[in-house]
Amino acid sequence: xxxxxxxxGCLFLAHxxxxxxxxxxxxxxxxxxxxxxxxxxxxxxxRNPHIHFYLDVTKSDGAVEKWKFEGFPPNMLLRNxxxxxxxLQPGMKVTVFGWQARDGSNLAHSRHxxxxxxxxxxxxxxxxxxxxxxxxxxxxx
Amino acid sequence: MIKQVVLVAITIAALAQTVxxxxxxxxxxxxxxxxxxxxxxxxxxxxxxxxxxxxxxxxARFASAPNLPKVEPLPYQPWAEALRQKxxxxxxxxxxxxxxxxxxxxxxxxxxxxxxxxxxxxxxVVLYEAYHxxxxxxxxxxxxxxxxxxxxxxxxxRWDGDTLVVDVVGFNTDTWLSGVGTVHTDKLHVVExxxxxxxxxxxLEATIEDPGALTKPWKTYFTLRLKPGERIREYECGHxxxxxxxxxxxxxxxxxxxx
Numbered sequence: 001x002x003x004x005x006x007x008x009g010c011l012f013l014a015h016x017x018x019x020x021x022x023x024x025x026x027x028x029x030x031x032x033x034x035x036x037x038x039x040x041x042x043x044x045x046x047r048n049p050h051i052h053f054y055l056d057v058t059k060s061d062g063a064v065e066k067w068k069f070e071g072f073p074p075n076m077l078l079r080n081x082x083x084x085x086x087x088l089q090p091g092m093k094v095t096v097f098g099w100q101a102r103d104g105s106n107l108a109h110s111r112h113x114x115x116x117x118x119x120x121x122x123x124x125x126x127x128x129x130x131x132x133x134x135x136x137x138x139x140x141x
Numbered sequence: 142m143i144k145q146v147v148l149v150a151i152t153i154a155a156l157a158q159t160v161x162x163x164x165x166x167x168x169x170x171x172x173x174x175x176x177x178x179x180x181x182x183x184x185x186x187x188x189x190x191x192x193x194x195x196x197x198x199x200x201a202r203f204a205s206a207p208n209l210p211k212v213e214p215l216p217y218q219p220w221a222e223a224l225r226q227k228x229x230x231x232x233x234x235x236x237x238x239x240x241x242x243x244x245x246x247x248x249x250x251x252x253x254x255x256x257x258x259x260x261x262x263x264x265x266v267v268l269y270e271a272y273h274x275x276x277x278x279x280x281x282x283x284x285x286x287x288x289x290x291x292x293x294x295x296x297x298x299r300w301d302g303d304t305l306v307v308d309v310v311g312f313n314t315d316t317w318l319s320g321v322g323t324v325h326t327d328k329l330h331v332v333e334x335x336x337x338x339x340x341x342x343x344x345l346e347a348t349i350e351d352p353g354a355l356t357k358p359w360k361t362y363f364t365l366r367l368k369p370g371e372r373i374r375e376y377e378c379g380h381x382x383x384x385x386x387x388x389x390x391x392x393x394x395x396x397x398x399x400x
Binding site: 022023024026027028045047070072073079080102103111112120122125126129 | 194198231232239270375377382383384395
């Protein structure tokens with residue numbers, strides 16, 4: 001049931017936002033490989049056409065794994081409440097939800113970030129964005 | 142020849158239709174210029190930023206204008222539909238905007254970044270934040286004889302009552318009309334109709350005619366909401382386009398693309 005809901009969500013989002021993104025989600029990322037990663041922010045690359053940010057993730061055996069995340073372009077983040085150099089800073093502990101790259105590397109397409117105090121912000125578009133569906137119909141209110 | 146005549150007849154019929162809810166309302170209080178024309182000046186959003194940024198924590202941040210007609214699938218000729226399917230199977234990796242190319246008309250209006258209208262009695266200028274695109278559209282003009290095929294085409298404007306009508310021709314074939322694989326030919330002809338439906342909302346109806354790829358004209362719609370206080374920012378897509386670099390690796394290594 002959970003899987004069915006997820007697939008429905010992906011199809012809906014793909015249908016409503018297919019023409020809205022800079023690049024194809026599905027070419028690079030797997031919409032069925034959800035990841036939720038907690039780590040320490042090490043860098044934010046605030047450049048177009050998409051930001052990238054990096055986490056150090058400490059595994060149960062103590063080893064540190066590096067993860068890279070893609071997100072919205074800076075202008076989209078500013079319009080969704082972000083402030084450059086303030087919202088996401090090196091040293092912050094965060095939990096990122098997204099979808100992993102098809103090649104299985106530690107690269108993911110981020111959707112939202114949750115901070116230690118529990119508040120959550122959007123960081124990237126939904127799964128399936130730009131994935132290749134026909135023109136989105138106008139959304140009814 | 143008969144096919145061409147039929148296509149022209151269908152086009153004229155399609156263009157002549159009036160969307161019921163968009164019929165002129167004499168009591169609609171819309172902004173007007175000193176000359177009495179509808180005043181489109183301002184920064185507008187087609188809703189992409191609000192929709193894509195919506196995590197569902199509250200009410201929807203953007204709503205389309207009510208009662209817009211349903212957008213039908215693109216009525217492709219068989220060769221064009223086959224090509225679209227190929228691009229879909231390739232998961233959109235060939236999308237021209239992934240290479241930071243301008244999205245063309247009408248797709249550019251749906252990009253998730255605002256647009257700005259600058260209106261004078263003689264010109265209508267559209268600035269698109271996405272991809273640095275712009276269109277300088279003269280009133281009372283005809284298309285030049287020496288139009289070169291381009292991404293955004295050649296546009297001319299006229300008034301039809303309170304509706305701004307923009308006629309666009311002269312496209313290259315390096316853009317897609319809407320979603321992934323929505324190809325067209327250089328016979329593409331777009332007629333855009335911009336009309337206020339309330340003082341802060343404009344509906345853009347785009348009629349697409351392409352006798353090279355479509356079996357009949359096709360219509361799509363955009364809702365534009367006025368964004369007071371918003372401004373056009375810089376969006377330099379080519380600054381750090383890592384997606385393109387990753388595409389090159391995917392094309393080399395993923396069996397899907399070795400066919």
